[in-house]
Amino acid sequence: MIRVLAIDDEPLALRQLEMYIARVPYLELVAACSSAAAAAPHAGSADAMFLDINMPDLSGMDFIKSLPSPPLVVFTTAYSEYAVEGFRVNAVDYLLKPLSFKEFSESCEKLRTLLDLKAAAADARSASAVLQFKADYKTVSVEVSRIVYVESMSEYIKIHLEGADVPVLVLYSLKRLAEQLPEKRFMRIHRSYIISLTHVAEANRSTVKLKDGTVLPVGEVYRPAFANYLQSI
Numbered sequence: 001m002i003r004v005l006a007i008d009d010e011p012l013a014l015r016q017l018e019m020y021i022a023r024v025p026y027l028e029l030v031a032a033c034s035s036a037a038a039a040a041p042h043a044g045s046a047d048a049m050f051l052d053i054n055m056p057d058l059s060g061m062d063f064i065k066s067l068p069s070p071p072l073v074v075f076t077t078a079y080s081e082y083a084v085e086g087f088r089v090n091a092v093d094y095l096l097k098p099l100s101f102k103e104f105s106e107s108c109e110k111l112r113t114l115l116d117l118k119a120a121a122a123d124a125r126s127a128s129a130v131l132q133f134k135a136d137y138k139t140v141s142v143e144v145s146r147i148v149y150v151e152s153m154s155e156y157i158k159i160h161l162e163g164a165d166v167p168v169l170v171l172y173s174l175k176r177l178a179e180q181l182p183e184k185r186f187m188r189i190h191r192s193y194i195i196s197l198t199h200v201a202e203a204n205r206s207t208v209k210l211k212d213g214t215v216l217p218v219g220e221v222y223r224p225a226f227a228n229y230l231q232s233i
Contacts, residue, residue: 002111005049006032007039007063008076009056013097017050017076020104026112036063048072048092048111054079072114074107123184131180133170140168147186148210150177150194160214162199189226190219203230 004027006017014032021027030046033039036058043049048071053060060077064070073090078097092114093107131142142159151158151167152174158167178188188194193216195208202209205223208216218226 001028002026002108002115003028003030003045003047005030005039005042005046005051005071007034007036007049007055007060008052009034010052013052013076016099020099020101021050023101024105024108027108036060039063040067043067043071044069046071047115048074050074050076053077072111074111119184123182131177133168133172135168135170140170142168144181144185147181147196148199148212149196149214149216150174152192187222187226187229189222190217191221192219193217197229205230 004021006014006021006029008014008017011034014034018029018032021029031039031042033042036055039049040063051060051063051073053075054077055063058066060073060075064073072092074093074095075091076095076097076099092110095103095107129144131144133140133142142161146161146163148160148162151160153169155171155173156169157172157174157177158169160167174188174192174194178186178194181194185198186194186196189208195210195216199210199212200208201211203218203226205227206218208218210216
């Protein structure tokens, strides 16, 4: 889901944005605000915003410039003369009012493409990372890209690596490891297992078969999230 803000001081225009956002299945409305001041507390939790430029308290352009890490922005305005300045602040798109749903949905696709590219780049960086663990009074390095699955054994975890005959056994929690692994590439499917999604050969709601032939159960608590993943591929 793409978390979005809608910001416009005109009530009818704001309502139209809310209606359009509700029609796009991969958008989630964080807040609909009639001013930049009202939107400011929500900016950090949004992936993108649909933002009017000409607003009385603080213009959309100045609002973007005031944010240390602004989300992606699609400007919505009745004034075409702001277009050049809009692209100077890296706006994804610039829509002139009145907005058609076709134009709006095309901007949404641009947002989704950009966010997917950013997520893929971040995932690639994480996947190429090396995790280090203490084991038997020495440091053990594990390449994230080689992890097939991880198994919890009380206070220890077994990290099964591609191309390795013996898993790496370290004193570590599965929960802590899950927080360090890229979420686009790994998924916890059971209180005792994390799997690499790139190593899945077959799957249903209750079991997963990996490419090396290993069959693992999907815990009841984790089934809804795993079912959503299966529907998305």
